[in-house]
Amino acid sequence: MTAFRISEAAPLLGVSDDTLRRWIDSGQVAATRDDAGRLVVEGADLAARLKGSAHGPEDPVHRASSARNRFVGIVTDVITDTVMAQVELQCGPQRVVSLMSSEAVRDLGLEVGSLATAVVKSTTVIVETPREN
Numbered sequence: 001m002t003a004f005r006i007s008e009a010a011p012l013l014g015v016s017d018d019t020l021r022r023w024i025d026s027g028q029v030a031a032t033r034d035d036a037g038r039l040v041v042e043g044a045d046l047a048a049r050l051k052g053s054a055h056g057p058e059d060p061v062h063r064a065s066s067a068r069n070r071f072v073g074i075v076t077d078v079i080t081d082t083v084m085a086q087v088e089l090q091c092g093p094q095r096v097v098s099l100m101s102s103e104a105v106r107d108l109g110l111e112v113g114s115l116a117t118a119v120v121k122s123t124t125v126i127v128e129t130p131r132e133n
Contacts, residue, residue: 002043002113003034009041012074012115013049014092043113047076050090069120071096075110089118096120 004012010020023029024039029049034040050073073091080086085105089096096118110116 002111002115003032003040004043004046004115005034006031006039006041009046012046012072043074043111043115045113047074047090047113050074050092051076069122071118071120073116073118075112075114075116078105078110078112080105087116089116091118 006017006020006024010017013020015023020029020041021039024031024041029041030045031039031041071089071091071094073089073094073096075087076090076095077088078085080102083102085100085102087098087100087105087110089098098118108116
């Protein structure tokens with residue numbers, strides 16, 4: 001299972017390290033200690049908390065890309081069969097669903113609680129506005 005140190009988990013939740021520590025101390029977020037004695041939060045616990053979150057983390061991967069739409073988040077669900085998989089990410093307030101091969105899920109090590117970035121490259125983008133009556 002993926003575990004995040006306080007300094008890694010806090011930005012994913014959109015809060016400071018101190019706020020996350022207060023949440024842990026008050027029992028709002030579960031935490032354990034890793035082998036080095038550091039406080040960690042399980043990825044699955046982050047995934048559950050992020051489902052209702054309105055904050056999005058900054059993309060941890062800095063690279064040049066023509067894709068401008070990058071959504072950083074936590075994997076909240078993985079459904080696989082023998083060939084295909086559906087992976088759901090909670091990226092701040094946005095739910096992003098990707099269909100990919102089951103092999104890709106295994107190769108990427110995707111599981112509930114994993115940190116991942118959804119990269120969207122599309123030639124069709126629909127923009128809507130409220131209808132004027």
